[in-house]
Amino acid sequence: MPRRRPGVLLPLELSILDAGATLQAAEGSFFGFALAQALAGRDGSALLAHGTLYKALNRMAVAGLLEAEWEAPEPAEAAGRPRRRLYRVTGAGEAALRAAERAATTPSSVTRPVIA
Amino acid sequence: MSVEYSPQFHRVARAVLRWTMTYTRGLDASIAAGRQDEIASDLHEHAAWASETGVAPRRLAWSIRLRALRGVPADLAWRSAMLQQVDPGVRLALRAEAALLTAVVMIGVLDAGLGGFVVFRLVRALVIGDVQGIPDAALGAPVLGLIALLALPAMAGPRQRAWAALVLAVPTGLIFAAAGRALYVVSASAVLLVNRLPWWEPATYAIGLALAFVCVTAAIHWLHLPARNRAGRAAIVHGEGVPRA
Numbered sequence: 001m002p003r004r005r006p007g008v009l010l011p012l013e014l015s016i017l018d019a020g021a022t023l024q025a026a027e028g029s030f031f032g033f034a035l036a037q038a039l040a041g042r043d044g045s046a047l048l049a050h051g052t053l054y055k056a057l058n059r060m061a062v063a064g065l066l067e068a069e070w071e072a073p074e075p076a077e078a079a080g081r082p083r084r085r086l087y088r089v090t091g092a093g094e095a096a097l098r099a100a101e102r103a104a105t106t107p108s109s110v111t112r113p114v115i116a
Numbered sequence: 117m118s119v120e121y122s123p124q125f126h127r128v129a130r131a132v133l134r135w136t137m138t139y140t141r142g143l144d145a146s147i148a149a150g151r152q153d154e155i156a157s158d159l160h161e162h163a164a165w166a167s168e169t170g171v172a173p174r175r176l177a178w179s180i181r182l183r184a185l186r187g188v189p190a191d192l193a194w195r196s197a198m199l200q201q202v203d204p205g206v207r208l209a210l211r212a213e214a215a216l217l218t219a220v221v222m223i224g225v226l227d228a229g230l231g232g233f234v235v236f237r238l239v240r241a242l243v244i245g246d247v248q249g250i251p252d253a254a255l256g257a258p259v260l261g262l263i264a265l266l267a268l269p270a271m272a273g274p275r276q277r278a279w280a281a282l283v284l285a286v287p288t289g290l291i292f293a294a295a296g297r298a299l300y301v302v303s304a305s306a307v308l309l310v311n312r313l314p315w316w317e318p319a320t321y322a323i324g325l326a327l328a329f330v331c332v333t334a335a336i337h338w339l340h341l342p343a344r345n346r347a348g349r350a351a352i353v354h355g356e357g358v359p360r361a
Contacts, residue, residue: 032154033161047162047179050132051187054154055194070153081164082157085150 009065009100012056015039017065017097021089031084032057057087065093120163122173125180129159132184134272139195142210147198217271220281220334223327224268227287231261234298241302251301256294260287278338281331289328292320 009017019038023030030038035057036048060066066087076083089097119125136155140148159180166176199207234257241247264287270280296316299306310316 031157031161033158033165036158037165047183049183049185049187049190050155050158051184051190051192051194053187054151054158055187055190058194081160082153084157084161085154 009096010056012052013060013065014097014100015042016056016060017089017093020066020087021094021097024089029086029088031086035087060093061087063092064090065096066090118167119171119173119176120160120167122176124173124177125163128177128180128184129163132159132180135184135188135191139191142206142213143195143198143202151194216334216337217277220284220331221268221271223288223331224264224271224284226327227264227284227291228261228268230291230295231258231264231287234258234261234295237299237302246302254298254301257291257298260291260294263287264291274338278335281335281338285328285331285335288331289321289324292324293317296320 016035016039019035019042020030023034023038027034032053036053039045040047057066057068061068067090068085068087071084071086073083132155133152136152140151162180162183163176165171166179171179199210202210234254238247238250238254238258242250264284267280267284267287270276270283296306296310300310313319
């Protein structure tokens, strides 16, 4: 498999940034399963596989596009569930998303060959 | 009953957590714990959502199983990336451990396959009338193959792996000679081979004992591993605790 160029985001990563930003606007942060649901709801696909989802989240956190922290124990204990790992889209993530959106809407600067 | 408490969900959750424990084995403790806890949380959230939306337990279990299976390549790629951060000595030890486990499992599969092949040849010989009944000499290989087949699933559990390897050593040491004797009764090619190679029986015992030695060595190695390494970190599932950060 060819290595991707540094700084180039995969479609999955762009979807995560987009869906994550939407969830974050409503809830303040998001967690893995909520994100999987949001992604499935957007394109009507199946829930993202565990490995694919958490590998991507890990990679994006390492790249500084997301920040991650475990939620405080109290709300989890009160709700009787395991603690969630909460993610937030960082400034760098937002900038990367905006740049990708701009690139998608801007017409290509490549000159078309002129047919004689 | 809520789907979170259904046996179907508990079975699949245990299987997913076991797989998570497997691919995080040997990694930095905090990285491994983080992934295990995140998967435990995901399983709980998935079940809670299924409970709210009225998804049947069987459908929930199927959905979780599919998510886990589709994610296996990514899990392995993630593990490989995480292993790059591990000390080279530890990485080598992990690879040696994986190679030993693979070797013993392959020996078990070979034993079971050989037993199965002999059963197939026996049934075929009975159906086409080559033999009137199953000769006593042909019974050994299927029985030994069955023992190997029963020992193989036990290899999955780190706690019983050593004992499974010891059990596997018995059929491994004997099955090659037993298969030779069984095939001598039902296969013309085996008759020719046995008659042309008078040393076939010592050779089959030598191969069997060499492979049995691998099983015994692996069993001794696993018996001497600290219990902490064998059992790994206790998985946390809903109702049994709250994950650590």
